[in-house]
Amino acid sequence: xxxxxxxxxxxxxxxxxxxxxxxxxxxxxxxxxxxxTNLSDKFPWGIWIGFDVLxxxxxxxxxxxxxxxxxxxxxxxxEPIVRPAILTAFLGYVLVVMALLFxxxxxxxxxxxxxxxxxxxxxxxxxxxxxLYTTVLALEFLPVVLERxxxxxxxxxxxxxxxxxxxxxxxxxxxxxxxxxxxxxIVPRKLHPLWYSPLLPxxxxxxxxxxxxxxxxxxxxxxxxxxxxxxxxxxxARLARVLAVLLLFYLVMRFLxxxxxxxxxxxxxxxxxxxxxxxxxxxxxxPMLLLFRQHVRRNPWALYACSVMVVFGFxxxxxxxxxxxxxxxxGTQYIPKWTEVAVTLGIVALGFAIFRFxxxxxxxxxKEGAGEAAVGxxxxxxxxxxxxx
Amino acid sequence: MAKAILYDSVQCxxxxxxxxxxxxRWNIPYNDTIAKEEEISAHKLTAVxxxxxxxxxxxxxxxxxxxxxxxxxxxxxxKTALGAVIYDEDRCMGCRYCMLACPxxxxxxxxxxxxxxxxxxxxxxxxxxxxxxxxCSETCPTGATVTGDRDALIAEARKRIAEKxxxxxxxxxxxxxxxxxxxxxxxxxxxEQLGMKTNLPLEPLPPLTWAVQSHVxxxxxxxxxxxxxxxxxxxxxxxxxxxxxxxxxxxxxxSK
Numbered sequence: 001x002x003x004x005x006x007x008x009x010x011x012x013x014x015x016x017x018x019x020x021x022x023x024x025x026x027x028x029x030x031x032x033x034x035x036x037t038n039l040s041d042k043f044p045w046g047i048w049i050g051f052d053v054l055x056x057x058x059x060x061x062x063x064x065x066x067x068x069x070x071x072x073x074x075x076x077x078x079e080p081i082v083r084p085a086i087l088t089a090f091l092g093y094v095l096v097v098m099a100l101l102f103x104x105x106x107x108x109x110x111x112x113x114x115x116x117x118x119x120x121x122x123x124x125x126x127x128x129x130x131x132l133y134t135t136v137l138a139l140e141f142l143p144v145v146l147e148r149x150x151x152x153x154x155x156x157x158x159x160x161x162x163x164x165x166x167x168x169x170x171x172x173x174x175x176x177x178x179x180x181x182x183x184x185x186i187v188p189r190k191l192h193p194l195w196y197s198p199l200l201p202x203x204x205x206x207x208x209x210x211x212x213x214x215x216x217x218x219x220x221x222x223x224x225x226x227x228x229x230x231x232x233x234x235x236x237a238r239l240a241r242v243l244a245v246l247l248l249f250y251l252v253m254r255f256l257x258x259x260x261x262x263x264x265x266x267x268x269x270x271x272x273x274x275x276x277x278x279x280x281x282x283x284x285x286x287p288m289l290l291l292f293r294q295h296v297r298r299n300p301w302a303l304y305a306c307s308v309m310v311v312f313g314f315x316x317x318x319x320x321x322x323x324x325x326x327x328x329x330x331g332t333q334y335i336p337k338w339t340e341v342a343v344t345l346g347i348v349a350l351g352f353a354i355f356r357f358x359x360x361x362x363x364x365x366x367k368e369g370a371g372e373a374a375v376g377x378x379x380x381x382x383x384x385x386x387x388x389x
Numbered sequence: 390m391a392k393a394i395l396y397d398s399v400q401c402x403x404x405x406x407x408x409x410x411x412x413x414r415w416n417i418p419y420n421d422t423i424a425k426e427e428e429i430s431a432h433k434l435t436a437v438x439x440x441x442x443x444x445x446x447x448x449x450x451x452x453x454x455x456x457x458x459x460x461x462x463x464x465x466x467x468k469t470a471l472g473a474v475i476y477d478e479d480r481c482m483g484c485r486y487c488m489l490a491c492p493x494x495x496x497x498x499x500x501x502x503x504x505x506x507x508x509x510x511x512x513x514x515x516x517x518x519x520x521x522x523x524x525c526s527e528t529c530p531t532g533a534t535v536t537g538d539r540d541a542l543i544a545e546a547r548k549r550i551a552e553k554x555x556x557x558x559x560x561x562x563x564x565x566x567x568x569x570x571x572x573x574x575x576x577x578x579x580x581e582q583l584g585m586k587t588n589l590p591l592e593p594l595p596p597l598t599w600a601v602q603s604h605v606x607x608x609x610x611x612x613x614x615x616x617x618x619x620x621x622x623x624x625x626x627x628x629x630x631x632x633x634x635x636x637x638x639x640x641x642x643x644s645k
Contacts, residue, residue: 105505175608258402
């Protein structure tokens with residue numbers, strides 16, 4: 001009995017978040033969106049869209065980026081981190097769909113865009129891409145499960161269909177990441193000029209790849225701590241260099257775009273938008289400068305700090321577009337209700353927990369740490385048939 | 390023939406009969422408390438707003454090229470030939486993108502309902518289809534709100550401005566705003582003094598999205614060919630190396 005109660009700090013946190021999220025779910029179901037959110041007619045989208053969907057999909061971008069790197073560009077040395085990236089992506093999308101079920105007024109109609117078409121709508125494209133790409137990710141992840149249970153025959157078929165599947169995944173991701181930015185093309189007078197841009201789809205696409213790479217570094221770092229694996233530091237350092245170049249590209253594009261639209265002077269206005277814009281840019285610029293230095297990329301802690309900064313910079317951008325930048329133009333204020341925050345944190349916690357569970361019981365990291373005692377028991381070699389456990 | 394509503398703020402006395410008529414037509418309760426709410430909402434689809442001695446009316450503008458229709462992923466919103474923009478609640482899944490996108494912030498949501506719907510003025514589409522007029526213009530005692538053919542109403546509005554240039558601001562709101570609307574508004578003062586949005590583009594908004602959205606097939610086609618080609622080349626290298634009997638040459642190692 002006492003053994004059961006002896007949970008670690010993070011397990012207590014997880015349980016507390018789950019309890020809060022469960023109660024919030026109850027409120028959402030019984031009292032509707034009005035009882036569970038601070039949304040209003042003038043501010044119809046809150047953090048369930050701004051964070052759970054916009055950020056969640058971006059964090060998943062490591063999946064298609066690394067799948068393309070390894071399977072299409074055939075850069076085999078990145079193979080050890082493909083699986084965790086695809087797992088992150090798959091989990092990310094499943095959680096995004098979960099968040100949508102909270103946010104939609106009538107969640108049981110989530111399938112409607114698949115049969116009731118309006119190709120002019122960006123949301124229609126989002127619906128289709130999320131559906132198709134989640135399927136693709138499930139198929140890309142399936143070999144890991146098959147391998148775990150020693151099902152060799154279907155694995156052969158999977159290998160043949162891998163390249164077309166990865167290509168489909170890359171295209172669907174490209175469309176989805178950019179269309180999330182495209183959602184805001186229709187609000188030229190509501191979204192603050194520091195964020196509204198005809199380039200929104202491109203900016204969303206590039207920044208999503210940055211966030212995806214940062215997340216890959218982030219989770220490799222954490223799983224190496226959690227499972228006592230050695231960190232693939234040389235691999236992550238290479239990834240970090242690509243990340244620095246992409247950040248540079250993104251920031252130059254962002255600067256030229258804001259300058260060209262004549263919005264640069266707005267940065268100097270003492271408004272909350274300007275401060276959050278500054279925060280967003282700093283959280284991208286600082287890790288970029290750091291990651292261009294070799295000894296930073298080679299230092300696990302510095303690398304980790306940089307990836308966290310990029311993740312937060314990315315989040316700030318998405319929340320600026322969806323929340324901060326929309327407030328003035330909508331003539332209203334929005335602060336999420338505790339239920340909205342509880343559901344969001346619950347979904348994030350669930351993501352961490354499932355990732356940890358999958359990494360423990362499925363051959364996610366096997367290629368790197370197979371020899372080490374700590375992971376030995378968690379990894380069943382692909383060649384062996386299932387042994388029950 | 391496309392219909393329209395002409396609202397003449399100069400002739401409006403703020404009696405709120407239009408609000409009452411609208412509520413009756415929708416079977417929504419209407420009382421003194423609701424009358425005091427000067428905002429449209431799910432239980433008040435048109436609202437008279439007081440600006441000192443003057444009034445304005447809020448209702449769906451029924452745009453010629455409606456933003457809400459273009460953004461709805463399930464085509465629950467449609468622009469009809471009669472001019473009205475109508476809503477099919479059986480399709481709607483409640484994503485609320487129409488509310489985010491509407492330049493006039495018109496669509497409202499039944500926030501406290503467990504099975505919520507979007508609510509907005511539908512220009513009494515069913516009534517108009519059977520040849521009747523809209524509820525608000527039927528109940529208006531002063532003729533401040535009238536319904537008719539859009540072209541005829543524009544002519545009428547121009548006539549009123551020409552006859553009493555002292556009483557009217559010399560513009561008709563709704564001729565060009567976001568590409569034109571099926572609600573036309575006349576005022577005695579500049580429109581921003583009636584709390585109306587005067588910074589809206591004069592072009593319709595849907596093309597902003599379509600400029601990108603129309604390239605989706607290109608991305609799919611080009612992407613498949615490009616990625617397929619790259620994948621073929623990179624894997625071909627390994628095959629050639631294997632056929633020649635040596636391991637593939639490790640690519641330039643730029644590790645730093």
